[in-house]
Amino acid sequence: xxxxxxxxxxxxxxxxxxxxxxxxxxxxxxxxxxxxxxxxxxxxxxxxxxxxxxxxxxxxxxxxxxxxxxxxxxxxxxxxxxxxxxxxxxxxxxxxxxxxxxxxxxxxxxxxxxxxxxxxxxxxxxxxxxxxxxxxxxxxxxxxxxxxxxxxxxxxxxxxxxxxxxxxxxxxxxxxxxxxxxxxxxxxxxxxxxxxxxxxxxxxxxxxxxxxxxxxxxxxxxxxxxxxxxxxxxxxxxxxxxxxxxxxxxxxxxxxxxxxxxxxxxxxxxxxxxxxxxxxxxxxxxxxxxxxxxxxxxxxxxxxxxxxxxxxxxxxxxxxxxxxxxxxxxxxxxxxxxxxxxxxxxxxxxxxxxxxxxxxxxxxxxxxxxxxxxxxxxxxxxxxxxxxxxxxxxxxxxxxxxxxxxxxxxxxxxxxxxxxxxxxxxxxxxx
Amino acid sequence: xxxxxxxxxxxxxxxxxxxxxxxxxxxxxxxxxxxxxxxxxxxxxxxxxxxxxxxxxxxxxxxxxxxxxxxxxxxxxxxxxxxxxxxxxxxxxx
Numbered sequence: 001x002x003x004x005x006x007x008x009x010x011x012x013x014x015x016x017x018x019x020x021x022x023x024x025x026x027x028x029x030x031x032x033x034x035x036x037x038x039x040x041x042x043x044x045x046x047x048x049x050x051x052x053x054x055x056x057x058x059x060x061x062x063x064x065x066x067x068x069x070x071x072x073x074x075x076x077x078x079x080x081x082x083x084x085x086x087x088x089x090x091x092x093x094x095x096x097x098x099x100x101x102x103x104x105x106x107x108x109x110x111x112x113x114x115x116x117x118x119x120x121x122x123x124x125x126x127x128x129x130x131x132x133x134x135x136x137x138x139x140x141x142x143x144x145x146x147x148x149x150x151x152x153x154x155x156x157x158x159x160x161x162x163x164x165x166x167x168x169x170x171x172x173x174x175x176x177x178x179x180x181x182x183x184x185x186x187x188x189x190x191x192x193x194x195x196x197x198x199x200x201x202x203x204x205x206x207x208x209x210x211x212x213x214x215x216x217x218x219x220x221x222x223x224x225x226x227x228x229x230x231x232x233x234x235x236x237x238x239x240x241x242x243x244x245x246x247x248x249x250x251x252x253x254x255x256x257x258x259x260x261x262x263x264x265x266x267x268x269x270x271x272x273x274x275x276x277x278x279x280x281x282x283x284x285x286x287x288x289x290x291x292x293x294x295x296x297x298x299x300x301x302x303x304x305x306x307x308x309x310x311x312x313x314x315x316x317x318x319x320x321x322x323x324x325x326x327x328x329x330x331x332x333x334x335x336x337x338x339x340x341x342x343x344x345x346x347x348x349x350x351x352x353x354x355x356x357x358x359x360x361x362x363x364x365x366x367x368x369x370x371x372x373x374x375x376x377x378x379x380x381x382x383x384x385x386x387x388x389x390x391x392x393x394x395x396x397x398x399x400x401x402x403x404x405x406x407x408x409x410x411x412x413x414x415x416x417x418x419x420x421x422x423x424x425x426x427x428x429x430x431x
Numbered sequence: 432x433x434x435x436x437x438x439x440x441x442x443x444x445x446x447x448x449x450x451x452x453x454x455x456x457x458x459x460x461x462x463x464x465x466x467x468x469x470x471x472x473x474x475x476x477x478x479x480x481x482x483x484x485x486x487x488x489x490x491x492x493x494x495x496x497x498x499x500x501x502x503x504x505x506x507x508x509x510x511x512x513x514x515x516x517x518x519x520x521x522x523x524x525x
Contacts, residue, residue: 035517044522044525105525129514146515179502179503188433190433251437251474252476253436253437257434272433274434276522276523277441277444278522278524279495279497280497281497
């Protein structure tokens, strides 16, 4: 295997495969290395794939990719113990081309996508762990794998090795991540017949719904839960920052079972058959945790570069876009035959000029704010539920008086100044 | 049936086990003397870690390779590697 390539990509997830696809399409000699039995066998995602960034790589991919359902409705739940405040949007423009997003099952999707890269000419090698980058004179020149004589060389090595990115840590691109920079998420795939899903979620044909659940879904800890519809199964999952999990001494699978048994959730799952249980970390450190992304002969993309917008559940789309930007930088670098950090910084410039870093920058203080001030999830969500209950319960009290009572109950508990302060702080964190 | 506990959840999974553990507790005394809560036994999503009074039992065969133990161990007492290529957990769906 000690062959010379133009590009070696480590990891055949959305970021790595996108990079490999675009490099191969531009005539570069690409080696794509995956540690799992097949691409997708180590990857986990709640299940929403955005159309735009995938379409930028493969136009009209929805005509052939293994997708579950186009999402026509997105709901948000603010849940308390026996109640929920909901809002959402359903629009049939999302049910037709070009669509907005789809639910997917990643083990199938990733295999399909990697196959597309192979069709462009990339060489895919599965079941191979890259143990380290080969560095010579301060430049990455290849990779060492766990195969006998398993060294391979290239002008550029792209690290798409996921949230744990041991390789970029080895290179000193980032220190070990802290427990508050990652979210531990567990999920289950639960089989349910199509007509049951359509009845329960009020859907027609192949239309899909996503529900994001805040509040009691994480027992008030910083995190979210989700319930997504596939063709003939549901994905249900829950995650919090690892630091919250540790602090609250939560067992993630017990939190998942708590959610599944929750009276607001249970009816959707009734009669379903568990098919798979999955755990994964999500890099949620945001803007402040983005590591160095370019070096001499090396680039970092996707989860490995912490490119996740947790508030908008965007990750795989950012992974794909970053992989494409990396490929474009490599193609340019190849023209100049210059693979120095200076040359490859084209990627960094593209990344920082794009929606990816702009969005991460926008929310850079959000996670820290909500972790430091737990009252938003722990106090305001239950208050909101109580307020709605009071307002909509007809008991002969005039509405204006009800409004006053609700406002009084909020400010009495916390004091007007505290409430104003909390509102201002939350607004500042997401503005 | 929908699962109700971790044993049932783990039973749904396919693993291609290596004979050698990819997870190593570096010093069991640290767990014993410095870590009263044995946090890894709480947050590990696959219940890989079990405290056996004097040492930490590591059931690496059921590991999801998420990385939480490496990041979450308060004493950086867990050496965490990937299983050999093609080994470890094999997700079939999501």
